[in-house]
Amino acid sequence: MKGKDEIRDTVKSFCQGMMAQLAEEYGTDYEGLKAKWLEIHEIYLETVNSFLEQWAENQSAAGSREAEPQIISAQQAVLEITDRDTGIICRRILPLEYVETDNGIRLSGETIDGYPSHLAFLSDTGMNRMKDILGKGPDTHRCR
Numbered sequence: 492m493k494g495k496d497e498i499r500d501t502v503k504s505f506c507q508g509m510m511a512q513l514a515e516e517y518g519t520d521y522e523g524l525k526a527k528w529l530e531i532h533e534i535y536l537e538t539v540n541s542f543l544e545q546w547a548e549n550q551s552a553a554g555s556r557e558a559e560p561q562i563i564s565a566q567q568a569v570l571e572i573t574d575r576d577t578g579i580i581c582r583r584i585l586p587l588e589y590v591e592t593d594n595g596i597r598l599s600g601e602t603i604d605g606y607p608s609h610l611a612f613l614s615d616t617g618m619n620r621m622k623d624i625l626g627k628g629p630d631t632h633r634c635r
Contacts, residue, residue: 525578532580563591568598594620 493501509531517524568589571582587600594617598610613621 522578529573529580561593563589565589593617 510528513524513527517527566586566588568585568587569582570585571580573580585600587598590597590599593614595611595613597612600608602608
């Protein structure tokens with residue numbers, strides 16, 4: 492198995508070659524180059540995500556995970572944005588806690604003053620449960 496430095500060098504060399512090819516193809520057409528790069532980047536993310544999902548499913552099928560509620564969590568998150576004016580892609584690693592369940596996603600961090608802060612994004616399942624708790628759900632039991 493290749494070491495971390497060897498893998499990094501291989502990926503770096505591949506990316507430099509790809510960018511050199513794009514620069515040659517698009518010349519001074521920055522918008523065209525940027526659009527093609529975003530397309531390639533999206534394909535890369537789809538490919539990696541597909542591989543990781545398949546790998547996780549294989550691990551689950553092999554018995555490494557028991558049938559339990561799936562919780563995804565991390566102590567940091569990567570934020571990637573494209574500046575709307577310049578089109579420049581920025582990627583930042585943020586020190587915030589990420590927790591995802593079937594109810595939704597919760598991001599936790601601190602305000603600029605150091606106070607705890609949370610953002611919650613509820614899934615459809617989470618919204619339906621919230622409606623049930625507040626008495627706004629259906630008048631029938633969902634376990635029938």
